[in-house]
C-alpha cells in the first residue's frame with residue numbers, strides 16, 4: 001500500500017491505496033464520489049473524465065498514486081456551495097443536453113475544459129473537442145448546443161465559472 | 165490488473181537503477197497504452213516506474229536550429245508549443261490529431277514511439293523528418309528505431325530520453341483516422357529534409373516505412389500530380405475489420421497526395 005495525498009474539490013484528503021488502484025476507484029470507492037462514471041473502463045468513452053490540475057483526463061486511465069500532490073475536480077465540485085449550478089451544468093439542463101445522464105458528468109467536465117482552453121468555440125471545435133466522449137442517447141446535437149451556450153455563459157459569469 | 169509496486173523516481177539515474185535492479189520492471193509515462201494493457205492482464209510487471217517526476221525527460225527546446233522534445237512531453241504540449249509551431253508547425257498539427265483531448269493531456273511522445281503501434285502517428289513524423297532518438301545509452305536514427313510491429317531497437321533496460329528533429333523545409337501530414345480511436349488507418353508524412361524529399365507511411369504496414377517511388381517522383385516535381393499512377397503493392401500490408409490490404413494500399417496514394425497539397429499550401 002502507498003499513501004496518496006491530494007486535493008479533491010478543494011478538500012485535502014489522504015488515503016492508503018494499492019499501486020494498481022485507478023484514480024476513478026479512489027474517487028468512487030474510497031471517497032464516495034460516485035458522480036464520476038465508468039462506462040467502458042477501456043479509455044474510450046469519457047464517462048470518467050475529471051480535471052487534474054485543471055486539465056481533463058480519463059480517470060479510468062490514470063493511477064491514483066499518479067495524482068499524489070495534485071488537485072482533482074469532479075462533477076461534484078462544479079456547482080457553487082449554495083447549490084447554484086455551474087454555467088455549463090445549467091446549459092446542459094436548459095438545452096436538454098442529456099437523456100439517461102450516464103455520459104453527462106464526463107461530457108460536462110470535458111466541456112468546461114474545452115471552454116476554458118479556447119477563446120472562441122464554434123460547432124466544429126466543440127464536436128472535435130468532444131471526440132473522447134461517447135453518448136448513446138442524444139445524438140450529440142443538444143450536447144453541442146449546450147456546450148456552446150455554457151461556454152458563452154462562462155465568459156459572461158466569470159466569477160461563478162471560477163468557483164470550479 | 166495484477167498487483168505491482170509503484171515507484172516515482174526524480175532523476176534518470178534513479179530510473180535506470182530501478183529498471184535494472186528489479187525483477188520485471190515496466191516504465192509508465194502517460195499510461196494511455198500501459199494501463200489498458202495491465203487491465204487486460206497482458207502484462208504482469210513486478211514494479212512500475214513512473215517517469216512523471218523526472219524533470220530532465222520533459223520539455224521542448226530549440227537546439228542547433230532544430231527541435232528537441234523530451235520523452236515525457238505530452239501530445240497536448242507538442243500541439244500547443246510556440247517553439248514547435250514556429251519550427252515544424254505540421255508536427256504540432258499531427259500531435260493535435262492524436263486520439264482525443266484527454267488522451268493528448270496524458271499520452272507522451274516517448275510512450276508512443278516505444279509502444280510503436282503500427283497505426284500510431286509519431287512514427288511517420290520521426291521517419292519522415294529524419295529524427296534521431298536519444299536514449300540513456302546512445303542515439304538511434306528513427307529508421308533503425310522502429311524495427312517491427314510493437315517492436316523497437318531498444319534494449320530491455322534502455323530508456324528513451326528525447327527525440328531530435330532537424331529543421332525541415334516543407335512538411336505535410338495527412339491521415340485517414342479510424343473513426344472511433346483516431347489512430348491512423350493510414351497516415352503519410354511528406355517532408356523536405358536536407359534537400360531531399362522523404363515520404364513515410366504509418367498504419368498501412370506492420371511498421372512505418374518509406375515509399376521510395378513517391379520520394380523520387382516528388383524530388384523532380386513537388387506536386388500531387390507527380391504521384392499520379394504510382395501505386396503501392398498490397399502484399400504484406402495490414403488487413404483487419406477496419407480496412408483490407410488493398411484499401412490501405414489505395415489510401416497510401418490518396419493520403420500522400422493530400423500530404424503534398426498540405427506541404428505545398
Ligand SMILES: Cc1cc2nc3c(=O)[nH]c(=O)nc-3n(C[C@H](O)[C@H](O)[C@H](O)COP(=O)(O)OP(=O)(O)OC[C@H]3O[C@@H](n4cnc5c(N)ncnc54)[C@H](O)[C@@H]3O)c2cc1C
Nearest residue numbers: 193194195196197198263271272274275284285324346347
Ligand atoms: C482512446 C485512445 C486513442 C488513441 N488514439 C491515438 C491516435 O490517434 N494516434 C496515436 O498515435 N496514438 C493514439 N493513442 C495512443 C496514445 O498516443 C498513447 O499516448 C501512446 O501510445 C502511449 O503513450 P503513453 O505516454 O501513454 O505511454 P505508456 O502507456 O505509459 O507506455 C507505453 C509503453 O512505452 C513504454 N515507455 C513509455 N515511455 C518510455 C520511455 N521514455 N522509454 C522507454 N520505454 C517507455 C512503457 O513501458 C510501455 O511499454 C490513443 C490512445 C487511446 C487510449
Ligand code: FES
Nearest residue numbers: 039040045046060
Ligand atoms: S470509463 Fe474511462 S473512458 Fe470509459
Ligand code: FES
Nearest residue numbers: 099103135136137
Ligand atoms: S445521455 Fe445517455 S449516454 Fe449520453
